Amino acid sequence: MSMDLSIRNVSHSFALQGGPLPVLDDISLDIPAGSFISLLGPSGCGKSTLLRFIAGLELPGRGDIIAGGAPVRAPGPSRILAFQDATLFPWATVWNNVATGLAARHELKGRESLIDDALELVRLGGFAKAYPHQLSGGMAQRAALARALVNEPQILLLDEPFGKLDALTRMGLQEELLAIWKRTGFTGVLVTHDVEEALLLSGRVVVLSDRPARVLRIFDVQRPLPRRRDDPAIVSLRIEILTALGHAPAGEVAA
């Protein structure tokens, strides 16, 4: 259940009052079906904009995005975007939040068990009737993940999904995400500025430049999953990536 994704020469500028503000500069990427890649770059460099283009929420000024052989022109349930904030609807129960996609597409009838399964998958089975304000930050993010996964997306776009969580919760959720990805096999695109997170989760790390974003370097991470943070290969890759981003750690020497 996945599709390949091809980003071809995508450039974009926002029209601001002071003139155009270029955010993406000729980005090209080929992402094979079922792989997991991370987009890494300074904040505000346009990573999130690229995800919105892949989701189809907006269209790029130039270039094409091809998902599963067809150009992306509008949002669709095969490409689901999960946001940095859980953005659960506060007026709906957790169950109804997770049911959003199926309900909106009139596919819910007779398939209610899918919602329960998705909640079990993220270990929120007991919170179906809770309202979002009753959840902790990590639980809300897991509910948001369930809301995305229940649509069985072939491409899952994650926009810094763990960015606002504490370190321990984040580590737990990274492991869960990895397990879910192994089980369901979607094509994953993760936007993050946490180098370690990118290295733990993805097969490839794409390092983007400051705005307007260009592809600076692409790193292949060939270590088997699940990975250890203190794996020497991961540590040296981390230093390499930080150097590429212009932040060579003081006192350490790039391997």
Place this chain on the structure above:
Amino acid sequence: MSDVADVPEIGRDGHRLPTLWAAGLLSSLGFAATAAVTLIVPDVVPWGSTALFAWICAGSALLLLMLSASLVSLPERFQNRVKAAGPWLVAIGVWLLLWEISTAKLGWLPKPFFSPPQGLLQVYVSDGPRLLICILYSLRLWGLGFLSGIAVGYALGLALGWSPRFSYWGMPILKLIGPVPASAWIPVTFFFFPSTFHASIFIVALSSGIPVAILTASGVGSINRAYYDVARTMGAGDWYQITHIAMPGSLPHVFVGLFMGLYYSFAVLVVAEMLGAKYGLGWYIQFQTAYSGYANVYATLIIMAAICAGLVKLLFIIRGRLLGWQTGFIA
């Protein structure tokens, strides 16, 4: 362990008498004093219903006395609610006593401009049936006006909040006509509406619809745009986004508009009933004002205030039901 448990024991033994509710006792005293003064001291001018008022006060005093003696044995929920009302009950007892003395007994606040409590009671006793009809007429006018007003106002507000094009044309017009007082519409409504009753409904509807429309529009506009993105990325269409995001998301604002509309519509009820009405509380107030029947005016104002307060309470209950999902929501 035992010394901790002993502390309340000693405290409880310290009170020999069964605990009496002090505020209840005090308020009972106030009502009893009012009853005694009303019965014993003669009125300066006759008002009627003096004895009835005295007996009502005496009855209330007795009831409060019984309540203050038995309160500890009642369910805790009920106890707490009664206790919370205590200071008010005391104040009402004192207020009635001062009111009675300064008007009926001493004549400091003279007829016809002021009325003692029994004067208002006399209005209900002597003019009760007519007032009842007036209440029903007013409720019909208000109900039709308010309900049609908020229905149109809500639909308009959703459209204004949802569609930029609708908002471009609609918002300036709404802002222009919003501050116009309801009475200013009377000449126009006479031309457009087949009967004065319809014109009256329109004025009530306008006064309740405009705040609902403005607040609904601002409510839809205040919703986090990311909610729409979430729905769109999962393939939700416009209709789903309106019914499942715009409508629930704007509800907190909508209720503010409903409360404003409720108060405005009650305020214009008097104006609306100027338009050739034959019954109605607003009409009754104007009629009695013209004949210096101020006791009747006060008595009617109390009825209107009570109805309005009841409707506000009802709206609060509905809001509590619908907005339970809000964080830190205070009912």
